Amino acid sequence: MTAVRTLVVWCPDWPVLAATKAAGLAPDVPAAVLANNRVVASSALARAEGIRRGDRKRGAQSRCPDLAVFEEDPARDARMFEPVAAAVERLATGIEVVRPGIVALPVRGPARYYGSEEAVAERLIDQVATECDLECQIGVADGLFAATLAARRGLVVPVSGSAAFLAPLTVAELSPPGGPDRADFVDLLRRLGLRTLGAYAALSERDVASRFGADAVATHRLARGLEERPPARRRTPPDLSVTHSPDPPLDRVDAAAFAGRALAEQLHEKLAARGLACTRLGVHASTDNGEELGRVWRCAEPLTPAGIADRVRWQLDGWLRAAPGTRPSAGITRLWLEPVEVVDATALQLGLWHGGSEDPGTGAERASRALVRVQGLLGPDGVVTGVLGGGRGPSDRVRLVPWGEERLPGADPDAPWPGRLPAPSPATVPAVPVAAEVLDASAAPVGVSGRQRLTGVPAAVSVAGGAPRPVLAWAGPWAAAETWWEPAGARRRARLQVLLDGVEQTALLLVREDRAWAVEGVYD
Amino acid sequence: MSGSATASLAALNGVSAANELVQAPLGKALPVLDGLAGLLPWGGLRRGSTVVVRGSTTLLLALLAAATNEGSWAAVVGMPDLGLLAAHELGVVVHRLALVPRPGSELVAVTAALLDGLDLVAVAKQPPAAEARRLSARARNRGSVLIPVGGWPGADLELDGSGGGWTGLSNGHGRLRERELVVRSRGRGAAARGSQVRLTLPGGRAIDLPTDKPRLRQVVP
Structure with a gap:
């Protein structure tokens, strides 16, 4: 698996920044965050005073008397970081908060939009600076690990240059402050004489796995510039559904359509307020007698308010006008819409005049509405x-x-x-295979040998147990051994074209599989 | 006198002379492959008409080919066995061809909905006669072409595909290459005279036979 081109936004010394911001402290006060009486993070000013990670509180305060000290608080770090993540998300989608202080995002899309990776980095730095009053550093590389290290150095690593970029760095980078604690493992590597990531990456993965275990395999992947795991996309909040409880219960289509329209507007407003648009819509209803109806609508394009209303109306139409056996036995007492899948609303660009993707008059738009209407009658697979x-x-x-x-x-x-098979293709391809029998001149069945030869000359063919019809001409067999390298998916088939005599000539494509002939196509 | 009366009548809005009606305006007919144009009295599939296709799935696909190429949308109802690859080879734009393989009991509702939005709707199942007439009326109203496969009461035109001499296949070698298809048309109004065409498919090369020469047997080997 090749690593995803990743951009990392890194806010240096985040725990300290979060603590000082939360306390409303001026940025020119040296500060440090402590856990268990030891310094875990310090500001640049404090470091200039000689404070290091792992110092005791007393020692740190003696070196720098006006040091502001804070207790470690992961919840505060995360809470303070949310505006930064939101600011980044306003410029790019699919962001992942790796941990408070670090945001990663796949850079391909934004880079294409803004012109280059450097342009994205520049815009992100400006965005974070103006919106959150913070300084951040940006790194771009293949893979999250390399991108994070690049962010610490403010670098854009060229495409597929991650391994080369990582090679001269020390193995201590595998255990970054705030990240996973691998101090023991780094120490072990050092004692083995493996001081750089390049030297570590040069070991074979098998040796690493057999000697150091699963975590070492992950770090080995990182050292080689590969992805430990692909970035997961931000999930959407679940509370987006809208509900309507009609009184009296809905049992007429026109009334239901009216209710559906109002509900659609409501849903669209709710989604728009969050900057989202719906691509999969669940329409659900329950009736007085406790029946639950539900169907999910998929759409290639995000739904407009009219699109949502149309689907709700069609769906209710489909339910309320169904055949008596399948129709709900009572009126609808509760109706709710649930966006199953949402996308960023920027994907929904309304046309200037019609609010749709195409002019309503064009054939495609009319056809699309008709087909969606049929889906309301038969279900999405209809x-x-x-x-x-x-x-x-x-x-x-x-x-x-x-x-x-x-x-x-x-x-x-x-x-x-x-x-x-070359053209022409059969115009009728039976969805359910039709059994056939191929006979030679002495009415003995004809098969296909292991060497893909016919065992006789076809003289007659009977289809689906009917009377045999004489063969006028034939050709084949054409062998097709499919995915023979995979025992589960392997198929061995032989195809035969025959022209049968009769009132009218019939041309058939026969296929033999598992020692039986079947009609695969009729040239009619 | 009569000439001037015709002229003054034809000047009225919505009135046209009889000889203008015979040649249907091009905008009213959907295009078909060159070989089939001679069969259809309007030079194409007239919008609002019901054209029955019988005897050959290839003929149905060939009818759809030119129209979908020109941007029309088509649907085929109730044919789960339709070979889309053959459709593609005959020139049908497959992404504008929707299939409703199993309409079940909703056949009439589905067909009616499709006639609202699509230019060509082929139906392989026959509803009761009254419903069938209603669907034909709907097609006329909406300007779509209804193409029943098999039979239909009150169709404007019926196309019968038969024959089917194949070339290219021998005993044990060769492959199916070309076939001949004789298509006969019969209908109402301008189409009552009937005509027939011998097509070579694929390719749609037509050898037009005047209907007056009835030696059809010679054409089909």
Whole structure:
């Protein structure tokens, strides 16, 4: 796994900064934070007075009499850091607070938006300085560990230069202040003569694992400039759903649509207040008789207020007008909308005139509304579109995607597919396989040998147990041994094209798998 | 006298001469592949019409090809076995072709909803006659083309695909390459005369046969 290009915003001496800010102290007072009577963090001014990590309180105060001392308080550090994280998040998405004082974010998106990684760094420094009145340092590198070290030096490490950047640094960097405590392990490495990360990285991973255990493997990965784990995206708060309890209960579609519209506006306002837009919407209802209905709507694009209202109306329409057996037995007494997946609202750029992604008059917009309406009747999987991808057989190359979901091919279409059938393809591809029987001139079944040869000459074919029809012409078998290197996914198939006589000629594509023929396609 | 009366009538809003009605305005018809244009009395699929396709799935796909290329959206209802790869090879823009494989009991509602928003709606299942007429009326009202597969009461045009001599396949070698498809059309109004076309698919190269020469058997080997 290659490491993600990461940008780290680092506020130096964060525990001290947080403590002085919380106490309302001027920044020119030397300060230190202590835990168990030992200094764990000190300001630059205090360090200039000779105060070091691990000093006793009495010793520190004797060296610097006007030193302000604070007790360690992780909760305070985190609380004070939230505005900084928010300030960073206003410029870039997907941020991760590594620990109070350090924010990491994948830099690819912002770098593309602002032009370069340096430009992002500059903007972030300005942003944090103006919004939070703080100084921060920025580092960019492949992987969080290298980026954090780069931030301490204020560097932008070139792409895939993390290993080279780390190599000359000392192994003590594996146990940073405030980070995981690996002092013993660093000491051990030193005594083994491994003084730099480069020397440590030069060991083979197997040796490290067998001698020093799992944590050492993680540090070894770090020393090689790899990712310990990918950054996790910030999760959305859960309290975004909106609820409406109609009285009297809703049992008519027009009334339900009216309620749905108001609810949609409410949800949109709630989301907009947090700068979010919805891409997956859960519409739920419960009835007087305790029935619970629910369906999640997925959308490729964030929903506009009208989009939310439309989906709620369609969904209620679908429920209230369902066939008598499946219709709710009483009116709807509670209706709630829940945004299942949200994105940053900047992704929702409303058009100037219509508030939609396309003009309402265009075919795509009209078609989309109609298809979504059908999804309301049949469920999200009721409407599909096909995506063509790679594969050998006619059904392997098509992936059906529910309407509104991202259209990704099932397999890479540009990869080589030996044994792929040439055009034309069969116009009918049975979704459920139809059994077939291939017979030779003496009515004995024809199979395929282990060397992918037919065991006889096809003379007749019967489909689904019907009467055998004489074969006019045939070709094949075309062998396809798929993923033979993976026992679980391996498939051995042979395909045969036959032209059958009759009132009208029928051309079939037959496939043999597991010693049985089946109709894979009909050229009709 | 009669000439001037026609002229003054034609000047009225909404009144047009009979000979203008025969040649449908281009904007009213959806394009089809060159080979099929001769079959359709309007040179394409007239908006609001109901055109039955019978006998060949390839013919259905070929009908959709040109229109989806021009930006129209199409849907196929009730055909879970449709080969989309073949559709792509015939020139259908697959991402503008929506499939509703299993409409179940909602067949009429689904088709009606699709007729509201899509230009071409193919339906492979036949609802009761009254509902079928209602759907045809809806298509007429919305300016979409309803393409029932199989049969339909009161269709404007019926296209029958038959024949199917294949070339390219021999005993043990070769592969299926091309087929011939004879398409006969029969319908109401301007289409009552009927016509037929011999297509070579894929490719849609058409060899137009005048309907007066009835030796169809010679065409199909």
